[in-house]
Amino acid sequence: MARQPRSEITRRNIINAAVDLFDEVGYASTNLGDIITRVDVTKGALYHHFDSKESLAVAIIEEAVRKMFAAYKLSSASSPALETLIQGTLVAAELASTDKLARTGGHLLVLFAKFNELAAGHYRSWIAETVDQIQKAQVEGDVRADLDPDSVGHFVVGALLGVHVFSTCLEDGSDIVTRVLKAWELLLPTLVPEASVPFFGQFIARQASRHLNASAT
Amino acid sequence: MARQPRSEITRRNIINAAVDLFDEVGYASTNLGDIITRVDVTKGALYHHFDSKESLAVAIIEEAVRKMFAAYKLSSASSPALETLIQGTLVAAELASTDKLARTGGHLLVLFAKFNELAAGHYRSWIAETVDQIQKAQVEGDVRADLDPDSVGHFVVGALLGVHVFSTCLEDGSDIVTRVLKAWELLLPTLVPEASVPFFGQFIARQASRHLNASAT
Structure with a gap:
């Protein structure tokens, strides 16, 4: 199997963390800071993939x-x-x-x-x-x-x-x-x-x- | 008809503005600042009635x-x-x-x-x-x-x-x-x-x- 590029892995981790948080506390009560903490990425890395919480929701x-x-x-x-x-x-x-x-x-x-x-x-x-x-x-x-x-x-x-x-x-x-x-x-x-x-x-x-x-x- | 106390009127105005905004752009995209601007109340007056956006949603x-x-x-x-x-x-x-x-x-x-x-x-x-x-x-x-x-x-x-x-x-x-x-x-x-x-x-x-x-x- 081809190795996933690092950036793909980060994107996947961000999506999975967002799904977990939206499922646990709801979309409205989750903020991008919670997601950054959970995935342990930088703010820059997150914004590289998603420019807002809404764009994350739409991707999901x-x-x-x-x-x-x-x-x-x-x-x-x-x-x-x-x-x-x-x-x-x-x-x-x-x-x-x-x-x-x-x-x-x-x-x-x-x-x-x-x-x-x-x-x-x-x-x-x-x-x-x-x-x-x-x-x-x-x-x-x-x-x-x-x-x-x-x-x-x-x-x-x-x-x-x-x-x-x-x-x-x-x-x-x-x-x-x-x-x-x-x-x-x-x-x-x-x-x-x-x-x-x-x-x-x-x-x-x-x-x-x-x-x-x-x-x- | 009995006059409504001023505080009741403020509460009603806040709720109406929140309903308008939730209907226009959605709950998730509305923040308390938007509501304050629309009703023209102070932050203190809003927090006197509702301590969070969620408490406003629950009241609605x-x-x-x-x-x-x-x-x-x-x-x-x-x-x-x-x-x-x-x-x-x-x-x-x-x-x-x-x-x-x-x-x-x-x-x-x-x-x-x-x-x-x-x-x-x-x-x-x-x-x-x-x-x-x-x-x-x-x-x-x-x-x-x-x-x-x-x-x-x-x-x-x-x-x-x-x-x-x-x-x-x-x-x-x-x-x-x-x-x-x-x-x-x-x-x-x-x-x-x-x-x-x-x-x-x-x-x-x-x-x-x-x-x-x-x-x-």
């Missing part, structure tokens, strides 16, 4: 979103769209429950999306991607044809965002996979034609045994 | 939650529990779309609930109150008996939180009532026994004409 959001989307893509092979969507959200939830950077990036995104167009763009992409999957699933007969895909996309992504916020705030992110599974169970009767509810109920139960075992190890 | 959260719960109670007369719950969320959404303090307090709550036990407590109360209503609605036959009220309560409140975040981040809070109405429409097939879906569909349509006209005026 970008990396978290990249990881989340990569996880989501893993599962998007050639399965039907609704199965792909359910699996994708579970893989992303698993990542958020085990990876502090991904979880902290998700929390920072809620904070920044109102004030930073780049951050808001991530929500818009996530919703657009979901609306696409819902439309494909309608063509495949797995989502009721009378539903408006745009409303459904906003609602499903919003519900999963609520899951993320409550799991992070109330249970430190430990139960996010369980909450996402419950959310899908409750979404089924709304989304899926009656005849397909039993199949998707079983599909979710099988996903539960895979993903809950995976997070327990 | 408390006031927003009080307003939201008061709005919610207004509608909780003697109607059936599910009707009360739907109406309560619409009155609260209307408040959030028209009242900047309520909306900003809601946004601060997402930020603080992970780091402040008082703030997390508001989410817990909101969920507990909703679980109670769902249980009553089950007894009244308006919510399917086979659903676990605890899971439903977490899911419904989480979905409404997602609605609040997306409306605030993507549309500046202007469409929150419309989004809450759509959320309830999509929740019906999951929550309500099949025979009651048409009635609740009409109930939501009637609420839509009341609440959307009210916010438009």
Whole structure:
């Protein structure tokens, strides 16, 4: 493996320390001085990489979103769209429950999306991607044809965002996979034609045994 | 009307300026100096009321939650529990779309609930109150008996939180009532026994004409 240049290692250490501090005491209560103390770098070295606390937060959001989307893509092979969507959200939830950077990036995104167009763009992409999957699933007969895909996309992504916020705030992110599974169970009767509810109920139960075992190890 | 003591007026001006700044540039990017400049008070006068930016945020959260719960109670007369719950969320959404303090307090709550036990407590109360209503609605036959009220309560409140975040981040809070109405429409097939879906569909349509006209005026 190629050796990382020293400057890359410093940048990585700064990001990791910022994630730890944002996770422990929150973004608002952390200042750049705390990060400098924790990483043991000079102020100059920190400013070489990040000119403000906000630029650090944005870097964490970008990396978290990249990881989340990569996880989501893993599962998007050639399965039907609704199965792909359910699996994708579970893989992303698993990542958020085990990876502090991904979880902290998700929390920072809620904070920044109102004030930073780049951050808001991530929500818009996530919703657009979901609306696409819902439309494909309608063509495949797995989502009721009378539903408006745009409303459904906003609602499903919003519900999963609520899951993320409550799991992070109330249970430190430990139960996010369980909450996402419950959310899908409750979404089924709304989304899926009656005849397909039993199949998707079983599909979710099988996903539960895979993903809950995976997070327990 | 009794005259407000001068100190009360100062406190109110500080809170209003903080709400404006948190709404315009965000909590993290506002410092106490910006608030002092905007209100034109001395540093001493500000510290007399609030010893930190966090204590100001907590005061805004408390006031927003009080307003939201008061709005919610207004509608909780003697109607059936599910009707009360739907109406309560619409009155609260209307408040959030028209009242900047309520909306900003809601946004601060997402930020603080992970780091402040008082703030997390508001989410817990909101969920507990909703679980109670769902249980009553089950007894009244308006919510399917086979659903676990605890899971439903977490899911419904989480979905409404997602609605609040997306409306605030993507549309500046202007469409929150419309989004809450759509959320309830999509929740019906999951929550309500099949025979009651048409009635609740009409109930939501009637609420839509009341609440959307009210916010438009």
